[in-house]
Amino acid sequence: MPVALACPIVLTAAERERLKKMAYGHKTQHRLRCRAQIVLHAARGRSNARIAHETGLHLDTVRAWRGRFAHGGLSALADRKRSGRPARFTPVQIAGTKALACQLPAETGVPLSRWSCPELAAELTSRGITDTISASTVRRWLREDVLKPWQYRSWIFITDPDFRPKAERVLDLYARTWEGEPLGANEYVISADEKTSIQARCRCHPTLAPGQARSMRVNHTYGRGGAVAYLAAYDVHRAQVFGRTEPTTGIDPFMALVTQVMNQEPYASAKRVFWIVDNGSSHRGQRAVDRLTAAFPNAVMVHTPVHASWLNQVEIFFSVVQRKVVTPNDFTDLSEVADRLRSFEDRYNATAQPFQWKFTTSDLDDLLARLDRHTADRHEESSVALAA
Structure with missing residues (x-):
């Protein structure tokens, strides 16, 4: 019987370059590398038997991929679509799983606060929606619609009837505007608040510095060294922080912070200094406004809406302090806490830039x-x- 001739292979310059990258690339999958080598050998006019001998592949494998390239080109070297294993679960079962995940467990009579994938899998089986099913399968289905019933976020309704006008005044000040008029060069905006209960936790064993393949280690057991309140005033447009530590919060500590800021330049001789504060007990209501104006006639207190401390930019600075100074908490006493905070203020003020406030x-x-x-x-x- 006549022997079938091997399919002749003729490559263009672009195809040859592409095949070389596939055949010798470090990140190429092994199966694609073998297929590219087969085609390159075939393009040199070598027989299938010789290619099989030089590559260590079976003769039928060489014959198959040489023929597929000859009839389909580069795209024929990719794997063909396969039907795969038959689906075990129906679309109705998948939809039922997602519908159950979108209900609160209490509404379905299950004594849980929120769903987890193992709990959902068990509930699906007990209800007869599916047979035995793994938590990973449930998680894969929920991932398709970005459903994460085990997570939650808290929220609160707006209760301040003057929410918009109060918020608008704060946002206008961030944009250097007050009552429709731009602020002058000698007018400043201060964002102030208190960070309560910064503890001094003296660890019972020294904290270990990070090392190779090891993170910093902080002993879990600690002795309590008391707590202080950190009061800070942040100049919104100059990115300067003025802070102080006090044993507790209150009217007197807050006014001490105001005095600390207002007795220095450029605020002492400024035309107006706007103090943005929340509705904490230290500076709440009209009495706080009158108290500030009586002490410093060029100071103007501006309150954020109730339950809207997120509009106060000093909260962003407090988050920086929490991440870079307080956590992990390892202080021998309260004086070390105060010294660390003062030193951080100097370090922050040396390089700080105003926050890029984008909420308008x-x-x-x-x-x-x-x-x-x-x-x-x-x-x-x-x-x-x-x-x-």
């Missing part, structure tokens, strides 16, 4: 509109439930 009054209007829609939907759902 337009964003505020969008937020309030979304909250209004959400509130309306919830009221509608409640009315329907009561009518039923």
Whole structure:
């Protein structure tokens, strides 16, 4: 019987370059590297038997990939689509799983606060929605729709009837505007607040520095050395921080911070200094406004809305302090806490830049509109439930 001739292979310059990268690339998958080598050998006019001998592959393998390239080109070297194992679960079962994950466990009579993938898998089996199913399968289904029922976020309704005008005043000050007029060069904006209960935790064994393949180690057991309050005033546009530590918070410690700032330049001779504060007990209400104005006539107190401390930029600085100074907490006594905070202020002020505040009054209007829609939907759902 006549012997079938091997398929002739003729490569273009681009195909040859591509095949060389596949055949000798460090990140190329092994199966693709072998297929590329087969084609390159074939393009040199070598027989299938010789290619099989030089590459260590079976003769049938060489014949198959040489023929596929001859008829389909480079794209034929990729794996063909395979049907794979038949699906074990139906689309209805998958949809039922996602629907269950989107319900609170208490609504279904399950004594859990939130779902986990193992709990969902067990509930699916007990309800007869599926047969035995693994938690990893449930997790893969939920990942398709970015569902994470084991996570949660807290939220609060707006209770301040003057939320928008109060928030707008704060945002305008960040944009260097007050009552529609731009601020002058000798007008400043200060964001102030207190960070309460910074503890001095003296670890019972020394903290170990990080080493090769080892993170820093902090002993879990500690002795309590008391706690202090850290009061800070942050100049929004100059990115300068003025802080002090006090045994506790209150009106007197806050006014001491105000005095510390207002007795130095450029604030002492400024036309106006706006103090943005939240509604904490140290500076709440009209009495706090009158107290500040009586002590410093060029100071103007501006309150954020109730439950809106996130509008106060000094909270961002406090988050920096928490990450870079306080955590992990390892101080021998309260004096070391105070010294560390003062030293960090100097270090921060030497290189700080103003925060890139991007939340504007337009964003505020969008937020309030979304909250209004959400509130309306919830009221509608409640009315329907009561009518039923």
